[in-house]
Amino acid sequence: MHETDMTKALITTVRDWWTEQPRPPHITHIHLAVGEFAGVEPQSLEFAFASQKQNTFLAAAELVIEEIPLVAYCRPCNQEYRPRVGLEYSCPSCRGPMAEIRSGRELKIQHIQYQEAYAPNL
Ligand SMILES: [Zn+2]
16 A cells, blocks of 8 residues: 555654654654645545554654645646646646646655653753
8 A cells, every 4th residue: 555655654754853863852743745646645644654653753643734735837828727636637728738737746744843852861
């Protein structure tokens, strides 16, 4: 399953960042931008994350997904439009095929939210 591999990659990326911190913080939320046209199902991603985070440093962390709509640009019409994913990708004015994508293919970590690690120094 595609989302399983995506989630593995996501956790690896966060772990790399986490282990580089002088004091690995307690991660509470991972904010993810997921494009409507990224080929990833947000619900499947959440499901995969919930199962893979168990017994890891991310066990208490939540995934926060921001869905980015697909926006295409038609050069002949000089306009942006919103294709209907899975149904209709052509320009609503000239029926030209979708040629340029302005947004909607993103799959990236936007922000990692965390609390400072408790530092026992007594
Ligand atoms: Zn057009």
